[in-house]
Amino acid sequence: MNNKPTITKKQLPKGVGFWKDGFRRLARRRMAMVCLFIIFAYFAIAAFIYLAEAFNWQLSIVDWSSQVGEEYQPPSKENIFGTDFLGRSVLRKTIYGTKISMTVAFWASIISLLIGVPLGAIAGYFRGWVDELIVWLYTTLSSIPYILLILAFALVLKDKSISFSWLHLGTLQLSGITSVYLAMGLTSWVGICRLIRGEIIKHKEREYVLAARSYGCKNARIIFRHLLPNVFHLIIINFSLRFVSFIQAEVILSFLGLGAKNQPSWGAMIDTARLDLPKGYWWEMTAATVAIFFISLALNIFGDALRDSLDPKLRVQ
Amino acid sequence: MINYVIRRLLYTIPIVFGVLLITFVLFNVVGGDVTDQIAGKAASKETRDEIRAEYGWDKPLIFALDSQFVNHIKNAVTFNFGRSWSDRERIVDKIKRGAGPSLSLTIPMFIGTVLISISLALVVAFLRGTVFDIIVVLLCVAGMSIPFLSFILFGQYFFAFKWSLFPVFFWPDLSPLQYVALPVIIGIAAGLGSNLRFYRTVMLDEFRNDYVRTAFAKGLSTHKVLFKHVLKNAMIPIITQVVMAIPFLFLGSLLLERFFGIPGLGYLMIEAIASRDFQVINAMTYIGAILFVVFNIITDICYSLVDPRIRLE
Numbered sequence: 284m285n286n287k288p289t290i291t292k293k294q295l296p297k298g299v300g301f302w303k304d305g306f307r308r309l310a311r312r313r314m315a316m317v318c319l320f321i322i323f324a325y326f327a328i329a330a331f332i333y334l335a336e337a338f339n340w341q342l343s344i345v346d347w348s349s350q351v352g353e354e355y356q357p358p359s360k361e362n363i364f365g366t367d368f369l370g371r372s373v374l375r376k377t378i379y380g381t382k383i384s385m386t387v388a389f390w391a392s393i394i395s396l397l398i399g400v401p402l403g404a405i406a407g408y409f410r411g412w413v414d415e416l417i418v419w420l421y422t423t424l425s426s427i428p429y430i431l432l433i434l435a436f437a438l439v440l441k442d443k444s445i446s447f448s449w450l451h452l453g454t455l456q457l458s459g460i461t462s463v464y465l466a467m468g469l470t471s472w473v474g475i476c477r478l479i480r481g482e483i484i485k486h487k488e489r490e491y492v493l494a495a496r497s498y499g500c501k502n503a504r505i506i507f508r509h510l511l512p513n514v515f516h517l518i519i520i521n522f523s524l525r526f527v528s529f530i531q532a533e534v535i536l537s538f539l540g541l542g543a544k545n546q547p548s549w550g551a552m553i554d555t556a557r558l559d560l561p562k563g564y565w566w567e568m569t570a571a572t573v574a575i576f577f578i579s580l581a582l583n584i585f586g587d588a589l590r591d592s593l594d595p596k597l598r599v600q
Numbered sequence: 601m602i603n604y605v606i607r608r609l610l611y612t613i614p615i616v617f618g619v620l621l622i623t624f625v626l627f628n629v630v631g632g633d634v635t636d637q638i639a640g641k642a643a644s645k646e647t648r649d650e651i652r653a654e655y656g657w658d659k660p661l662i663f664a665l666d667s668q669f670v671n672h673i674k675n676a677v678t679f680n681f682g683r684s685w686s687d688r689e690r691i692v693d694k695i696k697r698g699a700g701p702s703l704s705l706t707i708p709m710f711i712g713t714v715l716i717s718i719s720l721a722l723v724v725a726f727l728r729g730t731v732f733d734i735i736v737v738l739l740c741v742a743g744m745s746i747p748f749l750s751f752i753l754f755g756q757y758f759f760a761f762k763w764s765l766f767p768v769f770f771w772p773d774l775s776p777l778q779y780v781a782l783p784v785i786i787g788i789a790a791g792l793g794s795n796l797r798f799y800r801t802v803m804l805d806e807f808r809n810d811y812v813r814t815a816f817a818k819g820l821s822t823h824k825v826l827f828k829h830v831l832k833n834a835m836i837p838i839i840t841q842v843v844m845a846i847p848f849l850f851l852g853s854l855l856l857e858r859f860f861g862i863p864g865l866g867y868l869m870i871e872a873i874a875s876r877d878f879q880v881i882n883a884m885t886y887i888g889a890i891l892f893v894v895f896n897i898i899t900d901i902c903y904s905l906v907d908p909r910i911r912l913e
Contacts, residue, residue: 423618426896428848428888431869435623435881438873439631527745534747535855539873553749557859560757572750579745587741 308592315588321581328378329385347375347547355564365566368559376547377570383548387464388529392522394468399475400518404506407483421473429470433532436466437541460543463536467529475521482514516593523586527579534575549575605897612893619889624672627878629661637876638685655682681883686875691883694868702852702864704776709787710849713795714842716788721799722826725807743793751790752859755782770861783856802837806830835906843899847891851884
């Protein structure tokens, strides 16, 4: 008699990891995939413009500043979105505005994550006076109405130069969009910090942290190698949902004249279109609105889908 | 209860101090001495010194009894924000004057948004899973994705300019009812998407509870279940959302006021941004934060009034 167990390898159900499972659920939603494609397309356009500028490609689609026809031409075959008050192509301006918006939203997200995640993790892990200090800091920041805070930061940082000569790095000129994403990044880390802190407080009582500690892991290793990967899905969800608000905030800030100068951005386009609209020149306004609408819609739907597929709490229901 | 309120009020002291610290760092340390901007390049030395003395830029930054930081706190506590750089009017007077028009715009907008979105949310939550529900959710997400600026511009263009249903711009002779009507409608329309979606989620969470099934099972009418049982239990998140929105009402609406020329606090801030008038932004930031902190306490007190399970300890 053969005593070997009869179950072969094929019959065993294959284990599915958290990320694989999550992304499989995500891939099943066709709507989310379409949105992901749109988001990639916007990023690709922004990246393409950067490449074209870096290598000095003479492409007509990137050349937003040249005159393509008479001023205020309505949409036609040659100019899909018509021309503006200097006879420049509105389509090219809209495409160039993608670069500004995506850059601002990207760096603002990165800055806010770089501040919020470590602070939240440290506060939740160490507790004590460190926790109290960090909680005080973000309660203070969050008690200033957001729009005022961001306006104050953008206003003060505008056209400032920060000297890094003591680091032998020269000076950082905060012109145009740099001050915009710095202002947004410095003011919007509160939400993610609060979220990560709460999660870390919950997680640090779990067995795997105890196990890591009994192996003799240092605090830094426990936080960055053990705890943060376990709350990483929250960071991704927050990132995708926050991105929309950055894009919309950039529009409002450049509309108020605090954003990019001498470069077309969606907010600046809406600002010029404000005076053109009563004269019946509706196309520049429409082009900017459509551009903002599709990226916001895609990010909203994709962010929700991501949350539904990655959040273990929602998975049970 | 009184003990709780007193303790909460004491707890706000470090918060207010933190706010003052942030505005100090922003406007005095990073922003700094802007005498050149106020006086112009051709001003004499006496004028410059006079301006420096008025705004206290000739004093030491922190480490002195009469330093800029001490004065910053003193001014904030006594609500004395000095004069505006651009037209020399006292900032407190400016804010008092702007509060009326701002509130006449934001209060109807706020009440309209809350009433419409909560009642729609009840209906949508009741019809959850149907085609109607899906369509409403899709419309909400689409509405959230249209920038607020586009709502305002197209709304103003079509309703006021093209079809002349409303006045295009503020005019002192108009009654408030006339010039506020269109901005209020636009504000409600623009805010409906995100609000409706939020309240729908709140209601759906309540609908999953057993007491709803029990209420239906014992034969209560739909109307009664919705308004007496579900709405009452959903009160906590609703109160948080509603009461915490009130401080923002005082700040007015930056964009709506700019487009419709309503001389409120939003308009004041726009002017201040254009002329880089830090003092005005500083005052508004401080007042906004104070209101936020106060309404935060009021929210907690409201919790215990609405839900007897919550006790303030």
